[in-house]
Amino acid sequence: MRRRNAVGLAIRPELKQFMVAGGEEGTKLLNSTELVTLSGEVTMGPEMPLPLMNQCLIHFNDSHAFMAGGALQILSSESSDKTFLFNYETKEWTDGPVLEHPICSHSCAVNPFFNDPGIVFVVGGRMSAGFNWKTDVYLDYPEACYIDPPEAGFECKILKQLRLPVSIRDTFLFARKAPNSLLFAGGNNLDFDEELGIYEIECKQSTDCKTMSDLSGWTKMPTELTFPTRGATILIPDFMTTCSPKSQPEVDGSTEEISCNSGVNLILVLAGCLIVFVTIVLTYHFMKTRRASLEYQVYV
Numbered sequence: 209m210r211r212r213n214a215v216g217l218a219i220r221p222e223l224k225q226f227m228v229a230g231g232e233e234g235t236k237l238l239n240s241t242e243l244v245t246l247s248g249e250v251t252m253g254p255e256m257p258l259p260l261m262n263q264c265l266i267h268f269n270d271s272h273a274f275m276a277g278g279a280l281q282i283l284s285s286e287s288s289d290k291t292f293l294f295n296y297e298t299k300e301w302t303d304g305p306v307l308e309h310p311i312c313s314h315s316c317a318v319n320p321f322f323n324d325p326g327i328v329f330v331v332g333g334r335m336s337a338g339f340n341w342k343t344d345v346y347l348d349y350p351e352a353c354y355i356d357p358p359e360a361g362f363e364c365k366i367l368k369q370l371r372l373p374v375s376i377r378d379t380f381l382f383a384r385k386a387p388n389s390l391l392f393a394g395g396n397n398l399d400f401d402e403e404l405g406i407y408e409i410e411c412k413q414s415t416d417c418k419t420m421s422d423l424s425g426w427t428k429m430p431t432e433l434t435f436p437t438r439g440a441t442i443l444i445p446d447f448m449t450t451c452s453p454k455s456q457p458e459v460d461g462s463t464e465e466i467s468c469n470s471g472v473n474l475i476l477v478l479a480g481c482l483i484v485f486v487t488i489v490l491t492y493h494f495m496k497t498r499r500a501s502l503e504y505q506v507y508v
């Protein structure tokens with residue numbers, strides 16, 4: 209597996225496989241992809257339509273992955289407003305709907321509301337990919353990309369009624385069911401401070417939402433993160449935890465006792481290494497840029 213950071217990462221649960229796409233290798237931006245299994249097998253996947261880093265990549269449905277945005281150059285102000293769909297069967301990338309703004313360092317999740325998994329939420333991020341965060345334009349309004357079925361619009365729309373409570377990048381976003389809600393946590397805010405808050409949107413009423421207007425605004429949950437985190441998200445599917453029943457279910461229908469062994473496996477090790485590597489590289493680049501800036505000021 210190539211050493212890369214700031215990649216897109218999508219888990220395909222039914223195959224116990226995940227896809228790593230794009231990223232940065234030294235001073236080179238990549239358009240390559242790799243498919244990694246839990247057994248450690250790594251195969252090269254098809255090239256992306258263009259080199260990207262800090263894009264979002266998610267498992268969209270049983271037939272496609274979805275990728276959006278991303279930085280077009282290393283340490284530059286250029287980001288992409290394009291989205292793409294990857295067909296698992298044909299191994300081909302096709303154009304998705306265009307985002308209303310170019311974006312990088314954002315997060316994506318499949319819509320958990322009103323029984324419509326054909327929508328992807330794009331949350332957080334910024335318009336440039338450089339290290340001058342004080343002049344960055346943060347995107348405070350999430351977008352909803354309508355993808356499946358195509359007749360639903362096949363477009364991305366800004367959701368002004370769901371303005372984020374904080375300007376955030378490198379956050380992680382995840383959808384949950386029962387109850388249906390969308391949450392984001394972690395990342396860096398506009399002052400580059402770590403964000404420990406966890407924010408959630410859900411249906412205004414206890415019943416299922418019917419449209420976007422039925423969603424509540426973002427609310428801060430009473431629980432916060434214990435440690436700051438940013439830049440990577442791993443959602444744990446069932447196959448990553450080994451569970452075996454200690455006893456058979458009782459005749460009266462009582463719940464069986466389950467013993468779970470959540471030992472570290474390959475995918476968690478790789479994810480942990482990826483997070484550490486990204487942190488080290490970003491810190492190195494920041495210190496190098498800051499040192500060069502200070503030396504220039506002293507010289508002038």
